[in-house]
Amino acid sequence: MNDKGTGNKNMNNCPLTYALNLIGGKWRLPIIWALSQNNTLRYNELKRKVDGITNMMLSQSLKEMENHGLVNRKQFMEIPPRVEYSLTEEGKDLIPALESLAKWGKGMKNKEMDRCNK
Template sequence: MDSTDAITVVDAPVVCRISPTVDLLFSRWTTPILWTLHRSGRLRFGELERRLGTITPKVLTERLRQLERDGLVRRQYFPEVPPRVEYEITDLGESLSPVFAALADWTDDHLPAVEQARSAYNGPLPR
């Protein structure tokens, strides 16, 4: 077999270089957490949990740890009685603001068309 017959293997990140960012930002609850901290500023765990609504404490803890590990969220511990912990978005997290703004605009402009396409695809409800 000469070099023209070789199968080319393409590295996945080369095919879609935004994949790592999509994986980072769009795992369940990550975007709502970042959006809430971006809009609300520094929040205590319980307040963040209330603003998010249906998230469980376990999942919120996991996501906050991941976001802290990735440098998008800062955790600040206050050694008081009772202990206080606050979370805020970092400068790196804030750098995503244009991405969130673009997604919000896209949602406003196109989500109705997506919902219409879904309805058309699903067809009328059976009787």
């Protein structure tokens, strides 16, 4: 950042900030993780896997992630209608980074617990 107030503009060009905007929010990571563990899920199956999510938030999050190219939506023209969700290749590419972040978080949590128990 510089002193001329253009820091926000520079942050919007940052690849890390861009990535975090794609996956940020309360529900996107749990949805991505559920899809990564199950390959393909129907809407209600996914809703059961993401504890506490409302229909509105699940629908909105899936639509946003579909628009960003992270989630596939496949609709089957049958009665009753069936829709399945899965990760795109771009969504799958995110999983190793999430696993690394989880490992880092676990280490940090253990260190904090060690500090609190001393």
